[in-house]
Amino acid sequence: MAKITFDGIEVEVPDGTTILNAARTIGGSIVPPAMCYYTPLKGSGGKCRACLVRVAAGSAKDPRPMPKLVASCVTPVQDGMVVENTTSQQVLDVRKGIVEMLLINHPLDCPVCDQAGECDLQNFAFEHGVSTTRYEEERRTFDKIDIGPLIQLHMTRCILCYRCVYTADQLTEQRVHGVLGRGDAAEIGTYIENIIDNEFSGNVIDVCPVGALTDKTFRFKQRVWFTKPVNAHRQCENPKCCGKVVLWYKGKDVMRVTARKDQYGEVKEWICNTCRFDKKETADWTIEGPAHIDRSSVISANHYELPVLNAQVIADLPESSVRDLEQNPPMRLGN
Amino acid sequence: MGRKLLTEHINVEGIDTIEVYRKHGGYRSVEKAIKTMTPDEVVEEVKKSGLRGRGGAGFPTGLKWSFLAKPEGVPRYLVCNADESEPGTFKDRQLMSKLPHLLIEGMITSSYALGANTSYIYIRGELLYVLRILEKAIAEAYAAGFLGKNILGSGYDLDLYVHPGGGAYICGEETALLESLEGKRGNPRNKPPFPAVSGLYARPTVVNNVESIAAVPVIVNDGGDEYAKIGVGKSTGTKLISACGHLNKPGIYEIELGVPVEEFIYSDEYCGGIWKGRDLKAVVAGGSSVPILPKELILKTAAGEPRLMTYESLSDGGFVTGTMLGSGGFIAMDETTCIVRNTWNFSRFYHHESCGQCSPCREGTGWLEKILHRIEHGHGTERDIDVLASVAKQIEGNTICPLGEAAAWPVSAAIRHFRDEFEWHIRHPQEATRPGAVYPGKAVLA
Numbered sequence: 001m002a003k004i005t006f007d008g009i010e011v012e013v014p015d016g017t018t019i020l021n022a023a024r025t026i027g028g029s030i031v032p033p034a035m036c037y038y039t040p041l042k043g044s045g046g047k048c049r050a051c052l053v054r055v056a057a058g059s060a061k062d063p064r065p066m067p068k069l070v071a072s073c074v075t076p077v078q079d080g081m082v083v084e085n086t087t088s089q090q091v092l093d094v095r096k097g098i099v100e101m102l103l104i105n106h107p108l109d110c111p112v113c114d115q116a117g118e119c120d121l122q123n124f125a126f127e128h129g130v131s132t133t134r135y136e137e138e139r140r141t142f143d144k145i146d147i148g149p150l151i152q153l154h155m156t157r158c159i160l161c162y163r164c165v166y167t168a169d170q171l172t173e174q175r176v177h178g179v180l181g182r183g184d185a186a187e188i189g190t191y192i193e194n195i196i197d198n199e200f201s202g203n204v205i206d207v208c209p210v211g212a213l214t215d216k217t218f219r220f221k222q223r224v225w226f227t228k229p230v231n232a233h234r235q236c237e238n239p240k241c242c243g244k245v246v247l248w249y250k251g252k253d254v255m256r257v258t259a260r261k262d263q264y265g266e267v268k269e270w271i272c273n274t275c276r277f278d279k280k281e282t283a284d285w286t287i288e289g290p291a292h293i294d295r296s297s298v299i300s301a302n303h304y305e306l307p308v309l310n311a312q313v314i315a316d317l318p319e320s321s322v323r324d325l326e327q328n329p330p331m332r333l334g335n
Numbered sequence: 336m337g338r339k340l341l342t343e344h345i346n347v348e349g350i351d352t353i354e355v356y357r358k359h360g361g362y363r364s365v366e367k368a369i370k371t372m373t374p375d376e377v378v379e380e381v382k383k384s385g386l387r388g389r390g391g392a393g394f395p396t397g398l399k400w401s402f403l404a405k406p407e408g409v410p411r412y413l414v415c416n417a418d419e420s421e422p423g424t425f426k427d428r429q430l431m432s433k434l435p436h437l438l439i440e441g442m443i444t445s446s447y448a449l450g451a452n453t454s455y456i457y458i459r460g461e462l463l464y465v466l467r468i469l470e471k472a473i474a475e476a477y478a479a480g481f482l483g484k485n486i487l488g489s490g491y492d493l494d495l496y497v498h499p500g501g502g503a504y505i506c507g508e509e510t511a512l513l514e515s516l517e518g519k520r521g522n523p524r525n526k527p528p529f530p531a532v533s534g535l536y537a538r539p540t541v542v543n544n545v546e547s548i549a550a551v552p553v554i555v556n557d558g559g560d561e562y563a564k565i566g567v568g569k570s571t572g573t574k575l576i577s578a579c580g581h582l583n584k585p586g587i588y589e590i591e592l593g594v595p596v597e598e599f600i601y602s603d604e605y606c607g608g609i610w611k612g613r614d615l616k617a618v619v620a621g622g623s624s625v626p627i628l629p630k631e632l633i634l635k636t637a638a639g640e641p642r643l644m645t646y647e648s649l650s651d652g653g654f655v656t657g658t659m660l661g662s663g664g665f666i667a668m669d670e671t672t673c674i675v676r677n678t679w680n681f682s683r684f685y686h687h688e689s690c691g692q693c694s695p696c697r698e699g700t701g702w703l704e705k706i707l708h709r710i711e712h713g714h715g716t717e718r719d720i721d722v723l724a725s726v727a728k729q730i731e732g733n734t735i736c737p738l739g740e741a742a743a744w745p746v747s748a749a750i751r752h753f754r755d756e757f758e759w760h761i762r763h764p765q766e767a768t769r770p771g772a773v774y775p776g777k778a779v780l781a
Contacts, residue, residue, distance in 0.1 A: 046525035046735055047693050071735075076527070094729070104702060134718075137709075140701070182688070182691050183689035184686070
């Protein structure tokens with residue numbers, strides 16, 4: 001076990017835990033945002049740099065601070081480590097810079113994007129970014145690539161988190177899409193246009209943090225915050241499919257089916273394409289009840305469940321940090 | 336003239352064959368190390384020599400070797416980084432093509448010291464002709480019994496392979512190199528774990544530059560203490576400097592660390608001064624990624640001391656008034672050089688070579704290039720300079736690998752030392768974009 005201090009809060013976690021996961025055991029608004037890290041996907045993380053934190057003391061043995069900010073999602077904890085996230089102005093400033101970088105080539109077409117309302121980038125930019133841009137150059141765009149009848153790939157919106165690549169690697173027999181090209185010309189694509197066709201391909205829609213991969217059967221049908229999420233399950237014939245889903249209702253119609261996500265937007269159990277795309281009748285499912293959406297986005301703001309309050313867990317902060325926080329409050333929906 | 340440890344016999348006829356190379360003392364270090372020394376003794380000699388990594392970072396080689404994890408029953412690897420791609424640096428290419436056996440001898444001795452039974456030379460894809468030279472030399476070394484099973488009857492086995500890359504700059508970063516060597520896309524890995532613990536095929540691995548490995552035979556032959564006598568302070572031994580730009584005698588020079596920069600540029604022994612009788616304007620001392628310095632600061636430190644070609648002296652004053660020795664790619668620019676154009680050119684390179692894995696570098700390098708392109712072509716605005724500096728700062732230190740810093744440093748340094756020239760471009764676009772335009776000096780801005 002290793003004992004670390006995260007934003008003034010002490011927590012004990014097993015050795016080898018990453019800083020991010022240690023912070024998640026505390027929970028609340030001190031958890032660093034993550035755009036590319038995805039717990040169920042081995043190898044993910046370290047790319048978007050949204051979760052950078054400052055390590056003020058490396059370990060009990062070697063209490064020197066780390067020279068650079070580290071990606072909390074891939075850096076394991078050491079006993080005696082002291083980590084600063086919301087208590088470090090440097091971290092907050094750098095995070096603003098990361099938002100700016102992620103947005104310079106993003107089309108910001110949220111008004112017509114199906115992901116809006118449950119978009120990690122939207123939340124991230126809202127909470128940590130600034131509302132103006134200094135970018136005057138032409139934005140990078142891509143032609144749309146056809147990857148089959150079920151999934152729409154809109155590369156211009158992609159932030160290259162690689163999650164869909166890992167999903168295809170770890171969930172399906174053969175991956176047909178990947179990252180082509182280099183630098184800001186890098187793109188997700190199938191080499192020589194190819195259809196992504198296997199029973200679990202739909203999961204790339206769920207893992208995509210932005211609107212780059214969307215459900216073609218749901219495109220432009222409904223804004224997500226006008227739909228009512230309901231937990232349901234069915235006995236799926238596919239042994240790899242868990243059969244536990246969220247049905248998104250508008251009136252009496254099931255608009256779409258997704259896997260269940262936790263408060264960090266992570267799917268714990270995958271579902272197959274039959275459940276996702278073909279079973280869109282209430283009769284196909286056993287209804288469990290309203291789904292609890294615990295995310296700091298507009299999707300939980302217009303919820304028919306009681307509004308979810310962000311737990312206030314930073315009561316034990318040192319006085320100087322409290323002062324800093326009061327002067328520079330981290331913006332958070334619902335606070 | 337200083338001593339030449341690596342390149343003493345570089346111009347001997349037929350030195351690329353094993354017979355001639357051995358006549359000039361080749362492969363002595365292999366015999367000495369394998370027959371008379373334990374691996375740890377070789378590591379100890381390298382530690383004593385004070386040899387620092389010649390690829391750019393200047394990390395002590397002996398120390399790096401001692402960090403190598405040595406779990407029982409798990410193979411270890413030595414990988415030679417011959418993916419020399421830094422603009423301005425061309426020393427390894429020459430060393431490998433002229434003295435292939437020196438590198439192979441170094442690889443054998445180093446592999447023995449690290450206990451590696453398989454070693455790789457990862458060579459840049461463009462250098463196919465060097466690859467053929469190396470493969471021929473390796474075949475000769477196998478035939479002579481220096482490679483393969485039971486080397487010199489000692490029971491030590493070593494196989495050496497040369498592997499060409501696809502020509503991406505990023506594959507010179509050690510973890511991207513390992514990914515590429517494994518046959519994957521050359522994306523740098525997150526660290527930790529470091530290669531010394533989990534490198535090639537997740538085994539403990541040491542990655543060293545060509546020149547570092549080529550220095551090992553010299554250290555083993557003469558002893559680490561003898562090697563450490565050359566040079567100044569913690570910068571020991573000799574270093575290959577590839578000098579290019581507006582010099583009378585550009586080329587590769589093996590210098591004893593500690594030669595004054597002024598002597599290196601102006602003495603006839605080395606570069607012979609600036610061409611066409613012009614004045615020096617600026618120098619990039621260690622390959623395109625290190626900060627550019629104006630003439631006043633490269634010849635003398637901020638404190639007025641003469642600057643020496645050592646790791647410490649060149650970085651004296653931090654990045655405010657100093658730079659780095661880097662990989663030894665010494666680029667000199669005369670008074671007619673346009674710093675804005677030069678910075679744009681460097682930026683274009685890093686934009687093209689960014690792997691696109693992490694967001695600050697992927698997006699930031701393109702942004703830098705676009706702004707610099709605009710300023711250079713007469714469409715800059717006053718705000719651009721501050722945006723440039725701030726974008727560079729947002730990239731620096733926040734990326735997975737050092738390519739982010741390599742892209743940010745030249746831009747920050749150019750603005751730090753030549754801000755007035757950027758302002759001239761922005762305020763007098765018509766003059767600045769005229770073909771052959773030369774910045775007339777601060778007076779025009781008043």
